[in-house]
Amino acid sequence: MVRTVRRLVAVLTGGFAAAVLSLGLAETARAAPKPPPAGVEITGQGLAEPLRLRADDRPAHVVALIDQVNFLTRTGQAKGPKAADLGPRYTVVVFAGDVAKQTYDLYPKAVGGPRVFRPAKQPDARKTTAGWFLGRLNMSETLRTAGVPLERQFDAVSGGAGGGERVIPEEALNPTKDLDEAFGELQRLMLLNIAVVLVITSGLAGIALLVRRRTR
Template identity: 75%
Template sequence: MVRHMRRLATVAVGALATALLSLGTAGAASAAPNPAPAGVDITGVGLDAPLRLRADTQPAHVGAVIDQVNFLGQTGRPTGPKPADLGPKYTVVVFAGETAQQTYDLYPKAVGGPRVYRPAKQPDARKISAGWFLGRLSMSETLRTAGVPLERQFDTVSGGAGGGERVLPEDTLDPAKDLDDALGDLQRLLLLNVGVMLTITVGLAGIALLIRRRTR
């Protein structure tokens, strides 16, 4: 059963890689019925040697990394963030079988959110424009899970293979802290109301006294 499930996962990742490799190619032929096993190589900060992932042994990791770049459009932004705001760079090369097909530069810690840069020069020599793209929120955790030495990111939860959604920080989930904060807010609100009532009462008393003196 485990071997059968791994075979199915490998086929699915191969199909995903085939779909990715067909992006930007005009008049592409229909995909082959048995796509070559996909894979990715990752190089960058903290990696002494390329991190090699292949679909036949690590289909989940390969699929998750490919999903970080398979949504890019034909045209990206011509310029990206300032170099000082990009953070560590990780180059991902997508393979079909043993043949390199595409390359991307990923910046999971960029200021303002993850970024992807697609160079115009690609291993498969296809014509495509260079461009910058906003990356998925799950980029850092996806790379970390795949083996890249990145710190764990607690403000993002992976939504399957790629994608993600923001969640509340852990300290906001403390019920005791929430109760203390609520009681403190209530106390301040009551004091404010008492102050307002005293101010109104004193003001009315002063007005009444002034009217009484003038009517004598």
Template identity: 75%
Template sequence: MVRRMRRLAAVALGGVAAVLLSAAFAEPVRAAPKTPPPGVDITGHGLTEPLRLRAETHPEHVKAIVDQVSARGLVRQASSPKKAELGPKYTVVVFAGDVPKQTYDLYPKAAGGPRVFRPAKQPDRKSTAAWFLGRVSMSETLRTAGVPLERTFEAVSGGIGGGERIIPEEALNPAQDINEAFGELRRLLLLNVAVVLVITIGLAGIALLIRRRTR
């Protein structure tokens, strides 16, 4: 019995020693790679060469341009605008470090307000071609970044004479919006009913199992 205990102790000590040695000579854990800094290239009307902006030298401009093409802040259009009403085009390529990731076509002077077009062919993947209503500040953002555009007042004017509608009439469809809202509500209610039924059936099964075992 004593010998057996000694063997177990020796094996345990050997295992602890092996773990300590492996930890001492193991290669240190490498830190997770840092996210490459963002950047943008802008080409288009009035630019003789690409306008290259990087986070290291122009952080505010890069952030402002990326915000212009961020899908979270854009409203998708069901139909494509007329080409004659788009005005000058500026292509923005978004980089992660030196690797191009996304490309968009910006139309700051489009009739009815700025437009954004996402081509189906992207630098690193295939997407779905889509048109979006751009931000009202697109023209001024591009201008301050170095694009040769005239200064504009990025606000909807009122008072005498009124102001131009930023969102065109054809983009406003209250009936469609209401139908979509009711459809989402219907799906949500059906999902909730399904969850309640699953929970109820589960509780009934558990109660039946407990009742059989207690008999």
């Protein structure tokens, strides 16, 4: 009788554990859908059609292009260089999946160094102020390697002007953040599942001990 009860407890424990773990994994799959890939779209001089890049096939180029605008502060200069000193303009739109989030005008050949203009009107209806900013010194090379027809600059250095508060939403800038959060959520749910299994196991063990005492 005691052996039968023990076997029954073991079967029930295994069944509860499998059910709880399966439920937890199913809830995680539903609660943490795959985040849409980030992307950028470039239009401007020399481009017959928009140049679209996505993080799932060209992640290095997408990150490098977003890095050209992710350092901008909330307030820039009200006036920029004269139109004759700006050179060619390239409009960069940042996407989250197929949804446009931010737009910026880049001037890699501006007199005195690259410039960035942030329009007040943004595609995601976020409230911001128009402003001019000094761009990164490697702007021209970043655009060129992404596919924009610009002459190569051998004296371009990594980085350049920048700093300040990031104004683009983090989920649009870092396509792996949502994935990291999903893994973190999975770990928390796994720990919760383990705790539930331990509680159930302890309860079944108590029931088995009580049955054993009564059958003696």
